[in-house]
Amino acid sequence: MPEPPSSLEQVLAALKREAGSSDKALPPVDKWNPDHCGEIGMEILADGAWRHEGVRITREPLVKLFASILRKDGDGETYLVTPVEKIRVRVEDAPFLAIRADRVGAGRGQTIIFTTNVGDVVPLCPDHPLRVAHTNNGPRPYVLVRGRLEARVLRAPFYELVEWGEMRDGRWGAWSGGAWWELGRA
Numbered sequence: 405m406p407e408p409p410s411s412l413e414q415v416l417a418a419l420k421r422e423a424g425s426s427d428k429a430l431p432p433v434d435k436w437n438p439d440h441c442g443e444i445g446m447e448i449l450a451d452g453a454w455r456h457e458g459v460r461i462t463r464e465p466l467v468k469l470f471a472s473i474l475r476k477d478g479d480g481e482t483y484l485v486t487p488v489e490k491i492r493v494r495v496e497d498a499p500f501l502a503i504r505a506d507r508v509g510a511g512r513g514q515t516i517i518f519t520t521n522v523g524d525v526v527p528l529c530p531d532h533p534l535r536v537a538h539t540n541n542g543p544r545p546y547v548l549v550r551g552r553l554e555a556r557v558l559r560a561p562f563y564e565l566v567e568w569g570e571m572r573d574g575r576w577g578a579w580s581g582g583a584w585w586e587l588g589r590a
Contacts, residue, residue: 426547431484433475434551440490446470447494448482450556452501452521471522476497476552498556501526502547505561507568516565516580518547520555529581536587543588562587 445457454470461467474493476482482499484491493499501534502518504566514527526532526549532558537544545557545565557565566587568576575587 409481409570415558430472430550433473436485436487438486438488440492442491444491446484446491448496448499450497471500471524475555478552482553498546498554500549500553500555502555502557502561503559505564507564510568511570512579514568514579516568516578517589518555518557518561520549524549524555526550526555527581528578528585532581533583533584534580545587 475485482493482495500520504519506517546554
């Protein structure tokens with residue numbers, strides 16, 4: 405039986421393999437500046453489903469391909485971007501969902517790693533910060549995946565994050581990536 409991974413890098417690599425992530429780098433969408441081409445009826449629903457002209461896209465490889473060329477610009481809009489085209493995508497909430505949380509270490513030295521519904525694996529750290537929006541339905545946590553693109557952290561991984569947390573100055577939060585992430589007030 406193989407030994408469990410011990411270092412953060414080994415855990416990240418194992419989670420990426422499990423999520424079906426490619427070792428290939430993502431396309432450099434932040435360097436492409438094509439003209440806006442318009443609309444094609446593409447949308448990402450709050451439950452993570454992708455639709456084109458009202459029809460759900462069910463082919464996971466196609467969704468992952470589209471996710472790899474997704475970019476959120478300074479205007480707050482989300483686009484599919486290629487070197488020659490830029491097409492607006494309507495996003496109900498966040499373009500991705502953090503469907504899983506894993507932990508390496510414990511306490512102040514721990515790193516929490518999120519896996520998204522499209523195979524991104526990101527450690528909660530200053531480069532991939534957590535923000536918690538407070539709504540009428542309670543806290544709504546998001547983690548930055550890349551660029552300006554966030555993943556909404558689903559309930560089960562958020563509860564794991566809470567379980568791995570602690571009280572500090574009257575606030576509940578968790579350590580990850582050398583930083584304290586507030587989850588809520590006591």
